[in-house]
Amino acid sequence: MKTSVFLSILISFLFLQGCPPTRTVNEKWTSSVTENYEAYCAGCHGKNREQFVNRTWLWGESREEVFASIKYGDDDDGMPGYDTTFTDVEIYELVDFVLSAQTIKMSDIGRKKPQNKGITSDDLDFRLDTLVTGLVNPWGLEFLPNGDMLISELSGILYRLSEGKLSKIKGVPAVRYRNQGGLSDLKLHPNYAENGWLYISFSKPNPADAGEATTAVIRAKLSENQLTDIEEIFVAKPYVTTTRHYGTRMEFDREGYLYITVGDRGMRDELPQSLDNHCGKIHRIYDDGRIPKDNPFANNPEAMPSIWSYGHRNPQGMALHPSTGDLWTHEHGPRGGDEINRIEKGLNYGWPIISYGINYSGTRFTDITEKEGMEQPVLYWVPSIAPCGMDFVRDEKYGAWQGDILSGSLRFEYLNRCVMEGNRVVREEKLLEGIGRVRVIKSAPDGFIYVGVETPGAVYRIVPK
Ligand code: HEC
Structure with missing residues (x-):
């Protein structure tokens, strides 16, 4: 969402309506907001709100940003705008309804990176070296x-x-x-x-x-x-x-x-x-x-x-x-x-x-x-899973992983391992759950596997023990 659009909403909001209505998470939802969600949103985002909102937000996770996402949508991305369907108050009800299901703040996940010890997979113990952050x-x-x-x-x-x-x-x-x-x-x-x-x-x-x-x-x-x-x-x-x-x-x-x-x-x-x-x-x-x-x-x-x-x-x-x-x-x-x-x-x-x-x-x-x-x-x-980035595990230092396919999941924020036998995938394993939206994976000439993750952007190296 463009900053200018966002700012103009915020400004018009403050001037025309006073402060946005607030709500506490435990308050009982009116039947109308539940019905609106089910009728207008669940078809695309699913009935399970928790699955929808525990995500890395594309257009921001603050109340105001989520409000703007719903009000104006994004044609290119397939999200309709609801400015002619709902009043601003109804949209804010939807915002709070949706956000109340959030159990993980993605801004926290950014800080809660996997620890540099004790990471295991079915077939390999490894640690994660951080090469660069702040991207x-x-x-x-x-x-x-x-x-x-x-x-x-x-x-x-x-x-x-x-x-x-x-x-x-x-x-x-x-x-x-x-x-x-x-x-x-x-x-x-x-x-x-x-x-x-x-x-x-x-x-x-x-x-x-x-x-x-x-x-x-x-x-x-x-x-x-x-x-x-x-x-x-x-x-x-x-x-x-x-x-x-x-x-x-x-x-x-x-x-x-x-x-x-x-x-x-x-x-x-x-x-x-x-x-x-x-x-x-x-x-x-x-x-x-x-x-x-x-x-x-x-x-x-x-x-x-x-x-x-x-x-x-x-x-x-x-x-x-x-x-x-x-x-x-x-x-x-x-x-x-x-x-x-x-x-x-x-x-x-x-x-x-x-x-x-x-x-x-x-x-x-x-x-x-x-x-x-x-x-x-x-x-x-x-x-x-919204796959992005892919490479085969090429180096023998990765033991049983060698020859397997690693790919990133943008949506669920982990590294996916496809265990291969010839040209068949025989099993899958989720690695580094919660690491963030994985963008790129490469087996480098030094034999190590490097993983790039977005927002906050970082590059890691997987080091077998
Ligand atoms: C036709 C399908 C469709 C409908 C209906 C729909 N959405 Fe969306 N919405 C999307 C898509 C596609 C995106 C883009 C991001 C994504 O892929 O999740 C999106 C994005 C969003 C975002 C921003 C997410 C982010 O990461 O910043 C919010 C908030 C949102 N929708 C809320 C709603 C609400 C509330 C409703 C009901 C009033 C609704 N949507 C109805 C398809 C839809």
């Missing part, structure tokens, strides 16, 4: 050969972490920082030591209309703390006004092709099943942006030649399997139906024709979960 939303992590770490902040800042100190890198392209858009993933070229190429994905504002943006990738070299030799190598078409589902993860395969995920940009019925645009797809390009001739649709004049697979919703995790070299991703479902997929050339992963999810409003948009010619996920999550 907001660290989205991408990379590791330079000299041991420095690069951290991208969604807001558009690129940091270098060197011997415990953060410094800013200059020359970062302008990003459209709104909702899910901003500075996103980071990836070093497999031959970085020789050629020095760093790849950066971001939401690029349309040069012809700043109200629109798209997923784009540049590569650049790093000279001290300055980006130089910037080359734009990928720009997804079309630019649109929505501010969600950018995808933006990047990965190189063993032959040096670069893969880029692009989400459906919130236009599920127009974009992901049609090959004439880049959205809801995974792309495969050469390291300099040229299109390989053996891409599956390279000879189809109707199709975007960079497409490698399609029918995706919003893939925000991608990693190469350590032994097979296959490309694995996960993606957000709508309400339920998040998926892990093994990506193969030219295949259709089905969104939105088949899905295990339902609409946020509770209605179903498809009755089918399977269809000829469309791929089944390796695994799906109902309810949604």
Whole structure:
């Protein structure tokens, strides 16, 4: 929610209405507020208010901020505004009704980080080292050969972490920082030591209309703390006004092709099943942006030649399997139906024709979960965990974890471990519950696993005992 909107509500409130009505938590709720919640809100947020409100708030958790969220909503995010449905007093009743179910303050969780001892999993004892705190939303992590770490902040800042100190890198392209858009993933070229190429994905504002943006990738070299030799190598078409589902993860395969995920940009019925645009797809390009001739649709004049697979919703995790070299991703479902997929050339992963999810409003948009010619996920999550960040455990120092998939849960704020046998998930385990919204996970060249968490933003290292 924009600060200006928020301030104007606050001011108009104080002038027109005096102070907002207050209520104590134990007071009995009038039947009207209960009915309003059930009739207008439960369809999307669920009947269980506790599950809804024990969350990291996107738009703030104070009474005034929650009031603004309900009154004005956010079209892009799918939250309707209720300014014409309810009076301000009714909205405040809803605010208090909703907040009274809160048993955990997220601002406390920020302080209640997992202790640096005694953390266990089914198969491994480990501790958590804190490398940096005080960030907001660290989205991408990379590791330079000299041991420095690069951290991208969604807001558009690129940091270098060197011997415990953060410094800013200059020359970062302008990003459209709104909702899910901003500075996103980071990836070093497999031959970085020789050629020095760093790849950066971001939401690029349309040069012809700043109200629109798209997923784009540049590569650049790093000279001290300055980006130089910037080359734009990928720009997804079309630019649109929505501010969600950018995808933006990047990965190189063993032959040096670069893969880029692009989400459906919130236009599920127009974009992901049609090959004439880049959205809801995974792309495969050469390291300099040229299109390989053996891409599956390279000879189809109707199709975007960079497409490698399609029918995706919003893939925000991608990693190469350590032994097979296959490309694995996960993606957000709508309400339920998040998926892990093994990506193969030219295949259709089905969104939105088949899905295990339902609409946020509770209605179903498809009755089918399977269809000829469309791929089944390796695994799906109902309810949604909202997966972000993904890597395989690569180093033997992690013992029984080796070869397993780690992915973050934005929604439930833990690290998810998929215990793997070949290409199958045989078991799952929740690690670091309450750590915060996990954004990024990387197995680094030093063999350790690094985890970036948002609001308050921090980067941790998992150290086995
Ligand atoms: C059509 C579905 C839908 C309905 C109906 C709906 N919401 Fe939402 N609401 C959302 C979505 C989607 C978001 C975005 C954040 C998220 O994904 O949880 C949201 C966000 C919010 C937020 C802000 C959360 C944050 O993290 O800052 C509040 C508060 C909220 N809704 C309250 C309500 C209340 C109260 C009602 C009923 C009057 C209601 N909503 C009805 C879908 C809905």
